[in-house]
Amino acid sequence: MKRRTLIHALAALPVLPALPAQAATKIHVYKNESCDCCAGWVKHLSSAGFAVQVTTTDDTIAVRKKVGIPDAFGACHTATVEGYAIEGHVPAPEIRRLLALKPQAIGLAVPSMPVGSPGMEYGDRKDPYKVLLIDRQGRDTVFATYPK
Incomplete structure (x- = not known):
């Protein structure tokens, strides 16, 4: 590129319209009010750029059932994001x-x-675990593996 072309291109930059900022993906978390590990997971999501809405509930099992996650895959909190x-x-x-x-x-x-x-940090200890994809029939397949 010639220097003159580069100078003209750089001079035009201030008049270009600003690109719209991409909105953060909204995720809605349902958790027990007193659960510290859930709060740690919410912080993890926020740090990753998600717009997190939190609803505290004493019955996370009811939320899990409502969104279709079988009890066998239960944990301490449930979230919804873009239909998942x-x-x-x-x-x-x-x-x-x-x-x-x-x-x-x-x-x-x-x-x-x-x-x-995420949210279950305990010093340097890291136990292996799997992230499971739950299909619409309630069956699981491994989506990701996290070794030690």
């Missing part, structure tokens, strides 16, 4: 990947509360 259910300590990158792939599924789950998953 997210159960447990699912890492934000996996939620982003789910939203990009848009599979025919109920959503993602990390059953139980594995140490080292």
Whole structure:
């Protein structure tokens, strides 16, 4: 590129319209008010750029049932995002990947509360765990694996 062309291109930059900022993806988390690990997961989502709305509830099991996550995949909190259910300590990158792939599924789950998953940090300890994709029949397949 010639220097003159570059100078003209740079001079035009201030008159270009500003590109609209991409809105943060909204995610709605249902959690027990006193649960610290749920609060840690909410912080993880916020740090990853999600716009998090939190609803406290004493009955997360009812929320899980309402969004279609089978009890076998239960954890301590449930979220909804763009028509999908997210159960447990699912890492934000996996939620982003789910939203990009848009599979025919109920959503993602990390059953139980594995140490080292987002919100379940405990020093340097990291237990292996799997992120499961739950299909519309309630069956699971491995969506991602997190080794030690």
